[in-house]
Amino acid sequence: MTIPAAEHPLRIAARADRDGLVQRHPEIFHPSPARKIRAGLVIALLIGLFGYGLVVLEFDGARLVSGIGKLGQFLWFMLPPSTDTWAKFFVYLHALAETVAIAFLGTFTAAILALPVGFLVAKNIVPNAVIHFLSRRIVDTIRGVDELIWALIWVSVVGLGPFAGVLALLCSNFGLFSKLFSEAIEAADRKASEGIASSGGSKLHGIRFGILPQVLPIFGSQVLYFFESNTRSATIIGIVGAGGIGLHLAEQIRVLEYQHVSALILMILVTVGIIDQISTRLRFALIGERAAP
Amino acid sequence: MSTAVPRLPDHQLSSLAGAYAEAVAAKRRQLYIGLGLFVLAYIVAGIVAEVRPTTFFTNLWRFTDYIGRIFTLEQGAAAGRFVLFDVVEWMWGFDKWMKLLWETLLIAYVGTLIGAIGGFAFSFLSARNLTPNSTVGFLAKRWLEFFRTVPEIVFALIFVVAFGLGPVPGVLAIAIHTFGALGKQFAEVAENIDMKPVDGLTATGATWSECMRFAVVPQVLSNYASYALLRFEVNVRGAAVMGFVGAGGIGQDLVEAIRKFYYSDVSAILVLIIATVMIIDLATEWLRHRLIGLDQRS
Numbered sequence: 001m002t003i004p005a006a007e008h009p010l011r012i013a014a015r016a017d018r019d020g021l022v023q024r025h026p027e028i029f030h031p032s033p034a035r036k037i038r039a040g041l042v043i044a045l046l047i048g049l050f051g052y053g054l055v056v057l058e059f060d061g062a063r064l065v066s067g068i069g070k071l072g073q074f075l076w077f078m079l080p081p082s083t084d085t086w087a088k089f090f091v092y093l094h095a096l097a098e099t100v101a102i103a104f105l106g107t108f109t110a111a112i113l114a115l116p117v118g119f120l121v122a123k124n125i126v127p128n129a130v131i132h133f134l135s136r137r138i139v140d141t142i143r144g145v146d147e148l149i150w151a152l153i154w155v156s157v158v159g160l161g162p163f164a165g166v167l168a169l170l171c172s173n174f175g176l177f178s179k180l181f182s183e184a185i186e187a188a189d190r191k192a193s194e195g196i197a198s199s200g201g202s203k204l205h206g207i208r209f210g211i212l213p214q215v216l217p218i219f220g221s222q223v224l225y226f227f228e229s230n231t232r233s234a235t236i237i238g239i240v241g242a243g244g245i246g247l248h249l250a251e252q253i254r255v256l257e258y259q260h261v262s263a264l265i266l267m268i269l270v271t272v273g274i275i276d277q278i279s280t281r282l283r284f285a286l287i288g289e290r291a292a293p
Numbered sequence: 294m295s296t297a298v299p300r301l302p303d304h305q306l307s308s309l310a311g312a313y314a315e316a317v318a319a320k321r322r323q324l325y326i327g328l329g330l331f332v333l334a335y336i337v338a339g340i341v342a343e344v345r346p347t348t349f350f351t352n353l354w355r356f357t358d359y360i361g362r363i364f365t366l367e368q369g370a371a372a373g374r375f376v377l378f379d380v381v382e383w384m385w386g387f388d389k390w391m392k393l394l395w396e397t398l399l400i401a402y403v404g405t406l407i408g409a410i411g412g413f414a415f416s417f418l419s420a421r422n423l424t425p426n427s428t429v430g431f432l433a434k435r436w437l438e439f440f441r442t443v444p445e446i447v448f449a450l451i452f453v454v455a456f457g458l459g460p461v462p463g464v465l466a467i468a469i470h471t472f473g474a475l476g477k478q479f480a481e482v483a484e485n486i487d488m489k490p491v492d493g494l495t496a497t498g499a500t501w502s503e504c505m506r507f508a509v510v511p512q513v514l515s516n517y518a519s520y521a522l523l524r525f526e527v528n529v530r531g532a533a534v535m536g537f538v539g540a541g542g543i544g545q546d547l548v549e550a551i552r553k554f555y556y557s558d559v560s561a562i563l564v565l566i567i568a569t570v571m572i573i574d575l576a577t578e579w580l581r582h583r584l585i586g587l588d589q590r591s
Contacts, residue, residue, distance in 0.1 A: 010497045046406065053403040056396065057460040057541070067456035074455060101338035108335065144567045148446070148534040152551045153559075157356045158349070162342040236444045240537060240548075243342065250538075253450045261451070269442055 078262035092248055092264060096271055098162050099244035103227060103234040103275075106169025111223045114174050118181025118219075125185060125207065136179075143175030147233050151242040162243025169230055169237070180222050181215070188214045220286045224279040231275045235268050363560040376557055383561055390543065390562060394569055396460060397542035400535060401528040404464045408471025409521045412437075415472070416479030416517075417505050423483055423491070425501050433476075440473025445531055449540040460541025467528050467535070475524055482516045483509060515584050522577040522584075529573050533566050 014021065022029045083089040119125045121135045151168035158164050193210030201209070238246025245264060252260040301309070366372050369382035376383040384390075415433050417423050424430030445466045452462030490508035499507070536544020543566060550558035 014497075050403060050406050053399040056399055057403060057464060059461060059464075063456060063461065067452070067461070070455040071452075074451065097341050101341035104334065104338040105342055105344065108331075140571070141567055144530075144570045145563065146530050146534050148537055149547065149563070152537075152548065153359065154356075156551060156554070157359050158352055163344055163349070166342055166344060232442070232444055236446045239446060239450070249447060250450060253454060256454070265443060265447065269439075272442055 074258055077258035080259070081263035081266050082259040083263045084260070088260070089263075092245065092267060095238070095245040095248055096267055099234045099238070099246075100231060100271065100275070102162050102165040102169060102237070102242075102244050103231040105166045106234070107173055107223060107227045107230045109166070110170045110173035111177050111219070113170075114177035114181055115219070117174075117178045118185060119207065121178055121182035122185035123182075124188075124190065125211075139175050139178045141175075142171060143179065145172065147172040148237060148240060151237040152240050155241050160241045160243075165234060165237045165242035165244055168242055169234060172233075173226065173230065176226065177223070181219055184215045184218045184222070185211060217287045221283045224283045224286070228272065228276045228279050231272055232268075235272075363556045363563075365557065367555075367557050376560060383557055386546075386558070386561070390546065390565055393536075393543040393546060394565060397532045397535075397544075398529060398569070398573075400460050400463045400542050401467065401525060401532040404467030404532070405471050405521060405525045405528050407464070407468035408473075409475050409517075409524070411468070411472035412475030412477075412479050413517065415476040416483050417509065419476065420480040420483035422486075422488060423505065423509060434480075437473045437476040437480075440469050441477060442473070443470075445470035446534070446538060449535055450538050453539050458539045460535075463532060463535035463540030463542060466540060467531055470531070471524055471528060475520060478520045478524075479513070479517055482513050482520070486512045519581045519584050522581050526570075526573055526577045529570055533570070 083092060117135070117139075121132065121139060123132055126132065147168050150171045151165060154164040154167040154171075158167065188211050190210075192214065193206035196206045196210045197203075234244050234246075235249070236246045238244040238248070239250045241247065245268060249261065249264045249268075252264060300306075364376050366374055366376055366379055366382055369379055415437055418425070419430055419433035419437060421430065424433070448469050449462055449466035452465050456462045456465070486509060490512070491504055494504045494508045532542050532544075533547075534544045536542045536546070537548045539545070543562060547559070547562045547566070549555075550562060
């Protein structure tokens with residue numbers, strides 16, 4: 001059976017019954033004016049703020065066009081990616097290893113430190129509103145400071161180098177993990193720890209045998225997930241002098257060595273891809289393919 | 294009254310207990326091997342990243358010292374005391390900083406909007422169930438992946454060279470990263486929609502774009518808006534550090550204060566940034582809850 005695309009029987013039927021359809025679904029054919037006005041206002045506000053933003057932020061056509069032209073030029077210069085000499089390549093490779101090491105140390109040290117704090121912040125472990133509120137605010141404040149800012153602060157405390165990067169990632173992740181861990185603990189099934197309490201176990205027993213087995217795989221999965229995003233962060237903290245490949249990247253961009261820049265970006269992308277694969281595998285091994293978010 | 298617990302005869306029990314002990318021991322062994330590998334990796338990473346625990350602990354006082362120092366006034370009548378003793382002196386650059394913070398928010402907003410529009414268009418191209426053909430889907434996915442994986446600061450560094458210093462490269466860098474990140478999240482939402490309206494529209498002979506407009510958009514719009522708001526929140530944090538590479542916003546003043554050791558300025562700007570981020574967090578959370586609530590009502 002062939003149907004002429006223009007006039008499908010459904011269309012013909014619908015058109016014949018148009019008045020009936022209008023009567024049965026008034027809200028679709030004549031949306032209420034209040035709704036229309038509200039939608040219009042929201043859109044006008046969004047566009048108005050956008051236009052105002054463009055003006056305040058000094059967007060102008062000529063600059064954009066010349067910039068895009070320059071970008072095209074850069075892209076042309078970037079090909080093919082090259083590091084010129086093998087010696088340079090190994091320098092970059094070492095910086096990349098440093099980057100991964102920074103991410104590894106920052107992520108896992110933060111996780112170890114956040115483990116006890118996560119329990120303290122959790123509402124069902126320490127049912128004290130004041131402690132809960134204060135610790136939450138402190139954790140939120142630590143989390144609210146970007147890792148680049150932490151990196152700058154640590155550079156002025158312990159000096160230039162990858163160690164400052166480790167401490168920076170440690171700080172920002174500590175806040176994040178404390179929050180995530182405490183949420184996981186609060187969401188844990190309390191039947192297991194109630195069972196332990198009823199058989200005479202202490203509160204500590206309840207945590208160790210009732211809650212910990214439930215939440216540890218979740219913690220592991222979360223930590224591995226953020227290991228990948230931390231590798232990405234670790235590539236950029238070098239821009240402020242906190243070690244890793246970012247230092248080379250910023251330098252090569254400033255001295256306009258485009259082939260090096262593209263080679264560096266390529267190396268970063270490959271590394272992040274590999275870390276992503278490894279951490280995804282490990283996460284699936286920990287919590288099973290189905291439950292992974 | 295004593296409860297009777299059924300107990301197996303000893304010879305049966307001992308073999309079961311032995312099997313259990315063995316299973317536990319095997320699991321323990323696995324755990325120890327894993328822990329050993331982890332500690333090894335940890336030490337190797339420590340050597341590569343030049344971690345010196347001794348210098349860290351001898352220098353730890355410098356961190357507390359630093360924190361103490363940024364909250365101490367340097368000048369004015371209350372010099373040498375805690376910043377709250379003379380808030381006016383502490384926040385001497387309040388007007389300038391608020392202007393820069395407003396600029397930071399605008400960078401985040403304009404960047405998010407541009408990126409969200411791009412992500413919106415690409416989500417339909419890349420979603421597995423909606424893509425017009427598999428080649429387009431594959432290309433759109435890789436495109437988004439590239440935009441998302443390169444850190445936005447790297448884009449900002451390159452754009453600063455191309456477009457010159459100022460907020461423009463910052464906006465574009467955020468827009469590109471948002472494009473990639475939102476494109477992926479949007480596509481995931483679109484992959485979970487109810488396909489019946491799409492099938493219905495296809496049956497009436499609607500084109501691909503008509504299908505998207507009338508069958509998909511009404512289903513996904515509120516979720517898209519929610520994700521875009523969440524991304525705006527992330528981008529405010531991102532825009533606050535764009536100034537580190539000369540791409541506009543409050544970051545420029547912060548990096549200057551930290552590098553030139555204007556201690557009390559560091560704390561003043563940090564407090565303003567954290568407060569702004571918190572307010573934005575609360576506002577977007579409220580908006581998102583309203584959006585989701587709206588969705589459930591209709």
